[in-house]
Amino acid sequence: MTGTTGPVAARKRSRPPEGRAASPNAAASGPSKKLIDRIKLLPVLMFVAVLLLSVKINDLWKDVRGFRATVTVATVAEAGPSKSGGTAAPSGSGPTTAGQLAQAADDKNVDAKKPEKPLDPVLFTRSEIELLQELSKRRKELDAREDAVIQKEGLLAAAEDRLEKKIVELQDVRGEIEALIEKYDEQEEKQLNELVQIYAKMKPKDSARIFNELDMDVLLQVFSRMKAGKTAPILANMRPARAKEITVRIAERKTMPKIN
Known part of the structure; x- marks a missing residue:
């Protein structure tokens, strides 16, 4: 029993059990299945990558x-800053x-x-310093000239005000003087007319005697207002030299232009 059972037992052990025998298709399907699984994962990986x-x-x-x-x-x-006083924030920013x-x-x-940093005068060159000094001097001169001009303008304005006031005062005085002159002329004219009437009523001999001694200016004013019919007899009774002088003066007075 022991001698015959050894090989038989070995063959039995080497024979695969029923239901567990490995087929060639099953052995070949292992790598294919892994490849298929990888192919199925490829779209997923592409989606994740995208x-x-x-x-x-x-x-x-x-x-x-x-x-x-x-x-x-x-x-x-x-x-x-813009004209609207603000800056709009860009839309869509996180x-x-x-x-x-x-x-x-x-x-x-x-x-x-x-604040801006002040300039260091040590860094300026000599020519720049001289230029700045010259500009500062020029600025002071311009300021002084401007002050002088402003002061002169003030003095001129005050002088113009005083002059305008004086002009108004002189115009008032002129009006008063013209009124007085007009009044005086009226009175003088009235007096001369009265004298003319008086001498016209006198005898020519008496009037001639008075006219020989009368002031020439007054005589001319009286003669110029008398009628020719009254002055002719008076001139005939006056001294010849006096009559000649008064005749010349009357002729010159009529030819002289009137001065306003």
Whole structure:
């Protein structure tokens, strides 16, 4: 039993059990299945790659827009405030971009408020210092000249005011004088007319005797107002020299132009 059972037992052990025998198709399906699984995963990997690429492109686009907005704000800050008094924030920017814009605007405002550093006179050359001194001297001269001109203008204005007042006063005085002269002329004319009537009523011999001694100016005024019929007898009774003189004076008086 022991001698015959050894090979038989070995063959039995080497024979595969029923239901577990490996077929050639099953052995060949292992690598194919892995390849199929990899092919099925390829679309998923491509979708994930496209999704990641879209996210990266979106982030890059946001960064580009944020950079453009920052450059715009910086340009506006350098150019100064607009006519409307404000700067509109770019639409579509995220929270991070808005913070960057605000920070950039604050930095520009701070830089604008910083006082400029004074120039160091030690750094100037001798020619520049002489030029500055000459300009300062020239400026002082111009200021002094301007003050003098302003002072002269004030004096001229005051003098013009006084002159206008004097002109008004002189016009008033002139009116008063003209009124007095007119009144005096009326009175003188009245008196001369009375004298003419008196001498006209006198005898020619008596009038001639008085006219020989009368002042020439008064005599001319009386003669010029008397009628020719009254003056002829009086001239005939006057001294010849006196009659000649009064005749010449009357002729000259009529030919002389009237002076206003």
